Amino acid sequence: MSDTSADEGRVSESEIAVHWGEEGYVRPPASFVAQANLTDPSIRERMRLENFPDYFAECAELLTWDRRWDELLDTSHAPFFRWYVGGRLNASANCVDRHLATRRNQAALHFVPEPEDEPMQHVTFQELYVRVNELAAYLRDEVGVQAGDRVTIHMPMVPDLPIAMLACARLGAIHSVVFAGFSGKACADRMVDSESRVLITMDAYYRSGQLLDHKEKADVAVAEAQAGGQAVGRVLVFQRYPGRYESHAPLEEGRDVLMGPALKAYRGRRVEPVPMPAEAPLFLMYTSGSTGKPKGAQHGIGGYLAYAAWTTKTIQDLHPEDVYWCMADIGWITGHSYIVYGPLALGAATTLYEGTPTYPDAGRPWRIAEALGVNIFHTSPTAIRSLRKAGGGHPEHYGIHFKHMTTVGEPIEPDVWKWYHEVVGKGEAVIVDTWWQTETGGFLCSTVPALDPMKPGSTGPAVPGIHPVIFDEDGQEIPRGSGRAGNICIANPWPGMFQTIWKDPARFVATYFAKYNRDPDSHDWRDWPYMAGDGAMQAADGYYRILGRIDDVINVAGHRLGTKELESAALTVPDVAEAAVVAARDPIKGVVPEIFVALHPGREGGPDLERRVSEAIAKEISPIARPRRVWVVPDLPKTRSGKIMRRILTAIANNSPDVGDVTTLSNPEVVDAIRSQHAAP
Ligand code: WTA
Numbered sequence: 001m002s003d004t005s006a007d008e009g010r011v012s013e014s015e016i017a018v019h020w021g022e023e024g025y026v027r028p029p030a031s032f033v034a035q036a037n038l039t040d041p042s043i044r045e046r047m048r049l050e051n052f053p054d055y056f057a058e059c060a061e062l063l064t065w066d067r068r069w070d071e072l073l074d075t076s077h078a079p080f081f082r083w084y085v086g087g088r089l090n091a092s093a094n095c096v097d098r099h100l101a102t103r104r105n106q107a108a109l110h111f112v113p114e115p116e117d118e119p120m121q122h123v124t125f126q127e128l129y130v131r132v133n134e135l136a137a138y139l140r141d142e143v144g145v146q147a148g149d150r151v152t153i154h155m156p157m158v159p160d161l162p163i164a165m166l167a168c169a170r171l172g173a174i175h176s177v178v179f180a181g182f183s184g185k186a187c188a189d190r191m192v193d194s195e196s197r198v199l200i201t202m203d204a205y206y207r208s209g210q211l212l213d214h215k216e217k218a219d220v221a222v223a224e225a226q227a228g229g230q231a232v233g234r235v236l237v238f239q240r241y242p243g244r245y246e247s248h249a250p251l252e253e254g255r256d257v258l259m260g261p262a263l264k265a266y267r268g269r270r271v272e273p274v275p276m277p278a279e280a281p282l283f284l285m286y287t288s289g290s291t292g293k294p295k296g297a298q299h300g301i302g303g304y305l306a307y308a309a310w311t312t313k314t315i316q317d318l319h320p321e322d323v324y325w326c327m328a329d330i331g332w333i334t335g336h337s338y339i340v341y342g343p344l345a346l347g348a349a350t351t352l353y354e355g356t357p358t359y360p361d362a363g364r365p366w367r368i369a370e371a372l373g374v375n376i377f378h379t380s381p382t383a384i385r386s387l388r389k390a391g392g393g394h395p396e397h398y399g400i401h402f403k404h405m406t407t408v409g410e411p412i413e414p415d416v417w418k419w420y421h422e423v424v425g426k427g428e429a430v431i432v433d434t435w436w437q438t439e440t441g442g443f444l445c446s447t448v449p450a451l452d453p454m455k456p457g458s459t460g461p462a463v464p465g466i467h468p469v470i471f472d473e474d475g476q477e478i479p480r481g482s483g484r485a486g487n488i489c490i491a492n493p494w495p496g497m498f499q500t501i502w503k504d505p506a507r508f509v510a511t512y513f514a515k516y517n518r519d520p521d522s523h524d525w526r527d528w529p530y531m532a533g534d535g536a537m538q539a540a541d542g543y544y545r546i547l548g549r550i551d552d553v554i555n556v557a558g559h560r561l562g563t564k565e566l567e568s569a570a571l572t573v574p575d576v577a578e579a580a581v582v583a584a585r586d587p588i589k590g591v592v593p594e595i596f597v598a599l600h601p602g603r604e605g606g607p608d609l610e611r612r613v614s615e616a617i618a619k620e621i622s623p624i625a626r627p628r629r630v631w632v633v634p635d636l637p638k639t640r641s642g643k644i645m646r647r648i649l650t651a652i653a654n655n656s657p658d659v660g661d662v663t664t665l666s667n668p669e670v671v672d673a674i675r676s677q678h679a680a681p
Helices: 030-035 054-060 091-095 097-103 125-141 160-171 184-194 215-227 259-264 301-314 333-345 364-372 381-389 414-424 505-512 563-570 607-620 646-653 669-679
Strands: 071-074 082-085 107-112 121-124 150-153 174-177 198-202 204-207 210-213 234-238 256-258 281-287 295-300 324-326 350-353 376-379 404-408 430-434 468-471 486-490 530-538 544-549 553-556 559-562 576-586 590-599 630-632
Touching: 054 071, 054 082, 054 301, 082 301, 091 097, 091 160, 091 301, 091 333, 097 125, 107 125, 107 364, 121 125, 125 160, 125 259, 150 160, 150 184, 160 174, 160 333, 160 350, 174 184, 184 215, 184 281, 184 295, 184 607, 198 215, 215 234, 234 259, 256 259, 281 301, 281 333, 295 301, 301 333, 324 333, 324 364, 333 350, 333 404, 350 364, 364 376, 381 414, 381 590, 404 414, 414 430, 468 530, 505 530, 544 553, 553 576, 553 590, 559 563, 563 576, 563 590, 563 607, 576 646, 590 607, 590 646, 607 630, 630 669, 646 669
Parallel strands: 107 350, 150 174, 150 198, 174 281, 198 234, 234 256, 324 350, 324 376, 376 404, 404 430, 590 630
Antiparallel strands: 071 082, 107 121, 204 210, 281 295, 468 486, 486 530, 530 544, 553 559, 576 590
């Protein structure tokens, strides 16, 4: 939670959340139900809270264990819950080796390059096995990577990315994948925090028709990490085209290694997967929170993999014979759970698309889906809105037939949902609207596709085994089904839940548990509801609707950004004295950041300054964080105690006629000044 109280101007997406009406139900087609993985109507009864935690053995049964667990759930260090304690397993063996007996010759990865004239590549489980082993051998023998070491991977959507993740997992090393669109500086911050001495990267990749130089970011990352106290001794560089180095950045002798040639000496090498304790960490995934510093969500091997596999099977309804495409990026949690670990744990093939969905036109996703015969499609509301805006690309002109479609990451408006259902899904597919977070490892709320009817605009009931509860600010439970908004929490732990914030257990407890914890010394899970940080309400039918973040986080096109991170980036421009970022509604991206800056005395605003602020944000974080507008204002509205009233700026950025109470301001006159500035063309 943010430490600012509501009246002092917490940024709240729920304040501007769209409140659409309740929609009617849409039933899943009989053809879907007939083939679905989960059709047992007693599932929620079996997974009721009284049966917790025993029912979560079902998730772990999907995996192959080197040693079975002794204890399903250990709560003795609550809220640091430990799942499947005493069990041993290896994630790479579960995603690769165990499928060889039955699926050696089947595709594990479909790689779709962005340039349409480049052929797709299909990697079989056997080839995946070979490549994961060779890289694992290199990492172990050449780089000295051992179990527990952190390895940062800053790579685009190419097969070498999941291969690198699985090679780390094979050794018991902890991977930290950084979204390729993030800057070298953002990568460095994550390397410093995770103390990674190895960076795995790529020379270049395609995005919107351009071959982007990516290796140059590695040089920035290493230099910045060094400045931050973290030496990075090895940079492993994969190549977009074998034998061709496509970056302008030089290779530094002794540090940078081109992996194509380097792996030649490792041909045919095999590495025994290390049987790891179930509760050892599998990866870190950095995400934004209320402070300027991204936090490393630490996920454990056994619990995470079990939950990713189980939700992929039951909610994604994935069978090994399906053709599955999740059009997300592996650099986010969706890609970890539902491109890499969930599908591969189940022995199903997964699709990696390198580029932009609307490149070269909005028909691209449908051409890919048609060519591969995709029958399960997974994407975000932003992608759906931008495809629709780009004319939709005429899904009806293509021979695509999805049985199942997912939407994830943001609330989806009922009319966007209906377009997705009718035009993309041709009315033939079930849709699951899945609500969850980086921290939660897998879905928390969604319809079970063969059991629950869909309701556009609502995520659905909880995933079986998950028991949400909505609290008000004072810790009182809001009556179930009342339609009243509050803070959504999960009453029980679940296997996919993250284990801690890397190197910051106190922040883990403070952010997610302190507000509704009943007794800080309790070892009883009942005293530790997990606070998601989202506003939500539950309708009379039990379906939840997620209203958006209640903290200083904004969700831009499904990318989670901390307002404080953007503000600190703006403050790297020497003229800027103060900055405030707010979320402004956007027809495509849901919300976008707008930034208000006040300058040091004597400094001049104008287009040049605005451009420098925008550039600073792109450089420090990523172009995805670029504000829609930079407003140079005479002063920021502040309370008498000096806190910036973001609520007022949010109202102005969204052109709302009423900015609310301004009587507590020390400088109420700036409100009109900013408003008239904002209203001017
Ligand atoms: C939001 C992405 C409405 C929510 C998987 C959450 C959603 C944040 C939905 C997590 C949904 C995610 N409907 N809002 N179906 N799914 N969100 O960590 O605010 O990148 O807290 O994980 O996205 O974003 P994150």
